Amino acid sequence: MTSPTPRDDAPLIAADRVVGAAPLPTEKTLKARRNLVIQAGRFVLLNARIMKMVLKGHH
Amino acid sequence: MARVVVLGAGVAGHTAALHLRRKLGRDHDVIVVSPNANWNWIPSNIWVGVGRMSAERVVFPLAPIYGRKGIEHHQAKAIAVRPEGDAEDPRGAVDVVYTDPTRAGEEARLRYDYLVNATGPRLNFGATEGLGPDGGHSWSVCTAGHATQAAAALAEVIEVLRSGRRQTLVVGMGHGTCTCEGAAFEYVFNVDHELRAAGVRELAEVVYLTNEFELGDFGVDGMSFEQQGFRTSSKLWTESLFRERNVRAILGAHVEKVEPGVVHYEQLDGTRHALPFDFAMLLPPFRGADLVAYDRAGAEVTAALFAPSGFMKVDANYAPKGYDDWAAEDWPSTYESPAYPNVFAVGIAFAPPHQISRPRKSPNGTVVAPSPPRTGMPSGVMGKTAALTIVERITKGPQAHTHTASMANMGAACVASAGTGLRTGSAAAMTMFPVVPDYARYPGSGRSLKDTIGEIGLAGHWLKLMLHYLFIYKAKARPGWQFIPE
Numbered sequence: 001m002t003s004p005t006p007r008d009d010a011p012l013i014a015a016d017r018v019v020g021a022a023p024l025p026t027e028k029t030l031k032a033r034r035n036l037v038i039q040a041g042r043f044v045l046l047n048a049r050i051m052k053m054v055l056k057g058h059h
Numbered sequence: 060m061a062r063v064v065v066l067g068a069g070v071a072g073h074t075a076a077l078h079l080r081r082k083l084g085r086d087h088d089v090i091v092v093s094p095n096a097n098w099n100w101i102p103s104n105i106w107v108g109v110g111r112m113s114a115e116r117v118v119f120p121l122a123p124i125y126g127r128k129g130i131e132h133h134q135a136k137a138i139a140v141r142p143e144g145d146a147e148d149p150r151g152a153v154d155v156v157y158t159d160p161t162r163a164g165e166e167a168r169l170r171y172d173y174l175v176n177a178t179g180p181r182l183n184f185g186a187t188e189g190l191g192p193d194g195g196h197s198w199s200v201c202t203a204g205h206a207t208q209a210a211a212a213l214a215e216v217i218e219v220l221r222s223g224r225r226q227t228l229v230v231g232m233g234h235g236t237c238t239c240e241g242a243a244f245e246y247v248f249n250v251d252h253e254l255r256a257a258g259v260r261e262l263a264e265v266v267y268l269t270n271e272f273e274l275g276d277f278g279v280d281g282m283s284f285e286q287q288g289f290r291t292s293s294k295l296w297t298e299s300l301f302r303e304r305n306v307r308a309i310l311g312a313h314v315e316k317v318e319p320g321v322v323h324y325e326q327l328d329g330t331r332h333a334l335p336f337d338f339a340m341l342l343p344p345f346r347g348a349d350l351v352a353y354d355r356a357g358a359e360v361t362a363a364l365f366a367p368s369g370f371m372k373v374d375a376n377y378a379p380k381g382y383d384d385w386a387a388e389d390w391p392s393t394y395e396s397p398a399y400p401n402v403f404a405v406g407i408a409f410a411p412p413h414q415i416s417r418p419r420k421s422p423n424g425t426v427v428a429p430s431p432p433r434t435g436m437p438s439g440v441m442g443k444t445a446a447l448t449i450v451e452r453i454t455k456g457p458q459a460h461t462h463t464a465s466m467a468n469m470g471a472a473c474v475a476s477a478g479t480g481l482r483t484g485s486a487a488a489m490t491m492f493p494v495v496p497d498y499a500r501y502p503g504s505g506r507s508l509k510d511t512i513g514e515i516g517l518a519g520h521w522l523k524l525m526l527h528y529l530f531i532y533k534a535k536a537r538p539g540w541q542f543i544p545e
């Protein structure tokens with residue numbers, strides 16, 4: 001029987017260091033991301049942005 | 060009377076065929092060759108891959124639509140192109156082998172006046188030993204069938220987690236030259252969402268294994284955003300999401316081999332590592348359809364039409380240059396073959412002139428270079444552009460106006476789902492303009508800061524869901540389909 005491959009965490013730890021320095025969203029931001037009224041507004045804005053891009057790219 | 064043959068019925072080919080049929084009179088023939096009987100809305104395969112959507116909801120049969128529209132459909136696979144025809148007929152021709160069960164294996168030669176190659180990617184699982192669900196040891200979500208298998212495997216892992224045993228789930232890229240990082244990114248956050256919904260997230264380690272040099276690269280060299288008075292990057296924005304959701308990352312990796320339960324990879328610093336896993340979804344690198352080309356005498360001229368990657372050469376500047384010497388104008392805009400002006404390649408099928416993300420090599424010479432993504436929106440636009448040029452040439456003559464749409468002048472919207480549910484869902488929505496950075500026009504980041512944005516929230520999920528219904532409606536050619544932009 002072959003022995004299981006040993007786990008080698010160095011690459012994960014290196015990336016953890018980078019990711020660990022990223023900003024975490026505050027409770028307020030997390031709530032805003034789920035707030036139906038705010039998100040309805042964002043939805044309209046996102047669609048408008050995409051439409052603008054579509055029109056800009058067509059020849 | 061003209062005959063237009065379209066190879067492939069994916070985003071680019073199907074869009075081209077519908078516009079050709081809409082614009083050309085019935086005295087002209089529009090013929091689609093596609094090995095699958097069904098159309099697949101590939102972006103929603105992500106939801107099939109976590110068991111939130113059935114495969115039936117992302118595919119539908121092409122035959123009724125083509126029947127209704129008067130498009131001739133051959134369920135077959137193209138194998139060779141004869142742009143100068145053969146001894147019998149000087150018109151261009153395509154050799155096909157039928158996959159239609161009633162004619163399986165039968166060969167035919169289809170003549171054309173215009174050809175649109177929209178054969179998309181060949182999923183090149185063979186590039187990495189042990190990669191993929193067919194004879195390999197990892198799952199995929201590239202087709203609806205693959206995604207269904209991945210969902211079943213994920214459900215089994217969730218059952219093991221429920222019994223209290225820790226599990227490692229790896230999601231990412233199965234080779235150093237893969238593209239479509241956005242799809243793996245989406246899948247990893249959907250897996251995270253499912254694990255949370257099942258109440259087993261703390262027992263699971265979720266790892267994103269990627270060829271990207273840093274998070275947020277997405278094969279487009281990352282993006283710059285302006286947010287609340289700050290210039291920020293897709294790197295920081297993506298890292299923040301990874302930190303918040305506790306998804307670990309392995310960066311700059313080329314997967315060398317997948318064994319049962321272990322993935323072996325090399326990193327950019329040349330070190331080699333192994334990561335044992337209980338579940339792995341690793342995307343394959345893409346190749347072109349590997350069509351062969353012959354001249355009229357039957358001599359092989361594949362290199363005149365195709366790049367060594369199997370993708371078709373079009374009006375791009377393929378002269379070898381260093382990464383920093385490339386310019387936006389080097390990208391194609393008409394998608395016409397320089398060798399044969401009645402042949403076009405659109406969507407993933409055209410050969411990109413260079414990487415958008417900076418290519419890198421490990422000290423061992425291993426290339427770790429995300430390939431340029433050619434996502435749905437640009438693929439659809441290219442399909443329509445080639446169709447409109449062909450229509451003009453057929454109706455007004457060969458000197459008619461050539462339509463253009465360069466990826467250096469085209470935006471893309473990438474809505475990466477990060478969980479489903481009308482109230483609980485989330486998505487990272489990104490728009491960028493242009494896809495290929497133009498540093499002359501937009502000094503600094505190469506893209507318009509007004510049109511390049513990134514945001515996370517429920518709105519992105521609604522947008523993704525809306526696109527699912529909208530594009531399936533459009534692909535079914537229901538009334539008014541032509542008013543839905545590509």
Ligand SMILES: Cc1cc2nc3c(=O)[nH]c(=O)nc-3n(C[C@H](O)[C@H](O)[C@H](O)COP(=O)(O)OP(=O)(O)OC[C@H]3O[C@@H](n4cnc5c(N)ncnc54)[C@H](O)[C@@H]3O)c2cc1C
Nearest residue numbers: 067068069070071101102137178179242406407433434435
């Ligand atoms: C999992 C996943 C998720 C994605 N998510 C998104 C997303 O959210 N947003 C987005 O914009 N893009 C997304 N993409 C990318 C998107 O799917 C592609 O941009 C798009 O499908 C490319 O269109 P295409 O027509 O070039 O290729 P395809 O859609 O793949 O179509 C190729 C067609 O050619 C046919 N074909 C193949 N070989 C032959 C042959 N020899 N002869 C004839 N026909 C042939 C195929 O059967 C198929 O019909 C995703 C991709 C994947 C894999």
